Amino acid sequence: MPISEKLPTWAVVPAVFAVFSVISYQILIAPDNLNGTKNVLSMAKTIPLPVDGPESIEWDPQGGGPYAAVVDGRILKWRGDGLGWAELAYTSPHRGNCSRHEVVPTCGRPLGLSFEKKTGDLYICDGYIGVMKVGPEGGLAELVVDQAEGRKVMFANQMDIDEEEDVFYFNDSSDKYHFRDIFYVIANGERPGRVIRYKKKTKEAKVVMDNLRCNNGPKAGTRDIFAKVPGYPDNIRLTPIGDFWIGIHCKKNLLGRLVVNNQWLGKLVEKTVKLELLIGLVNGFKPHGVAVKISGETGEIVEILEDKEGKTMQYVSEAYERDDGKIWFGSVFTPAVWVLDVKLDGLPT
Template sequence: MPLNQKVPTWFVVPAVLAVLSLILYRITIVPGDIEGAKNILALAKTIPTPVVGPESIEFDPQGEGPYAAMVDGRILKWLGDDLGWVEFAYTSPRRGNCSRYDVVPTCGRPLGLTFEKKTGDLYICDGYLGLMKVGPQGGLAELLVDEAEGRKIMFANQGDMDEEDDVFYFNDSSDKYHFRDVFLEGVSGDPSGRVIRYDKKTKEAKVVMDNLRCNNGLALNKDRSFLITCESATSLVHRYWIKGPKAGTRDIFTKVPGYPDNIRLTSTGGFWIGIHCKKNLIGKLILRYKWLGKLVEKTVSLKYVIGFINGFKPHGVAVKISGETGEVLEVLEDKEGKTMKYVSEAYERDDGKLWFGSVYWPAIWVLDRK
């Protein structure tokens, strides 16, 4: 074709639009890289679950497990490759219409799991029912508290036990949204999240932190002098001082890359934080500007909200931070989501193995660091 011959408009316009769309997609949708991240999580062993969403995992005082909190309201126990999963407990007696794939509110939705070492009791934060407990033999859990300071506990999320003081601290992530609408809670800018202190002896539930945006994970530090809780909406990790000269005060402990979920203390005093996904530009804009978040909440289905925030490419990330300074010590990821997706928790065992839960995927994973 001669150089001076014009290219037809019908060809140029679509080509330009295609290039611009690709550029726009990469700028706004594709998650950014995290400096220093190690792309090794695809090497983890996958253990499928018969139900979707093992959001939290826990090991009992004898080291058995893991136990996993599932979307159908049950807690399952892993007995190894030969025996697989068995039912251990459940949070609601109403089991008639429970789904293995979707949340049914009447069935409950267990989230954070915490074993009390001296009794073997399992404490369960249920995203619909409140704070619950079941004995070492499992079965139907009993409700401990579903209200604090005159306000209904709408979204119990994750907690941790101070066994010396017989106190359990846990998150109530919202007074407007339940678990099923957690992403809508994040984009709405709702600041109604709080941390609740439950005294096992007096049965009193007291609010110790409030005005939090989608506070998700919670863990006590090694000497139980403070707790940390992370806001999924802002990536901020807040600290509340329990003991010492700063007792009763709060500050910002650190900020993590990505949108954080559950927190687990390590035996050496650090913390692992499960990261649902890395950040992209459109997610940052939605969460930064409340008017845009409100618009998204009212006009975009939850499926697409999740897709926009994770770049329509579910992947796995976990961050380890210092228990003293909050400094990010290590970032592990499955950049392409080949093995891990929607990571909600990273749990480090003394044998060097890292176990991972997922809020939406039918699997847990284990990575042997040794």
């Protein structure tokens, strides 16, 4: 019997549309399925925060911490299960309307954190203000640099300190957008990012690399393609043995590749798609957790850890391996950090 005789006409169109929607999602929007990964991030312990977005985490020279840079412009310190989180510092004096869930530009948005071992000063990349620092006593951070070679630093993102040379390197990920509109930086096809070297003695800020797209996690002194990872990378952290962990915001999908690789389409998305929808399209409307470990010598992928379903971990911005074998994870959006208290060699597949 023909299908038209089995089903009423009004039921055929919705059924066809539903099938088409499922197929389109699987082809265009569903996140990539990665081979050889370890789906273990859901095992991590969750340490909640009273505020969203611990984008970067760091430990002080005495091993205290972690410290977390959060969405309301503050730096918080973890003091253990009994004491919880305490405020160390903040990047803007304008605290009256700061939100614990959304970015308020006047409050600043601290991102990358780096302690200087010899002084104990904490350097902070703020996605609105520039590179700042605060002493061990905490409080309001002071501005260190907010322009380089005549261009304002719009999106200070992450940094690395070379204490022998008394310089630091940091990323200015865009000269057009601040942190809140980061996904438009990815989508529009432009390459406005740069890496800047700052000499502390002379206070000279020099661009050492430019024409970059949404750059983050500098590796000082190099300009080559060191590694390619299966997703949109965020912060880079050196491991105790010289490899690197990279936080992956989300895996890629076909739609994301089309937008990123075709500037005309990226420009159209920038003008017509709301930011919340763009975030959903990029992650396949399925937030998840991914971190990638690469070799410090070759750049080859050594290990990929996942929470495929996003049960525990989502939007990983940083993975930080400590000497004790624990790996700590930060997130650009969620109100938590996580710690995986398992030796890497012993992780189940």
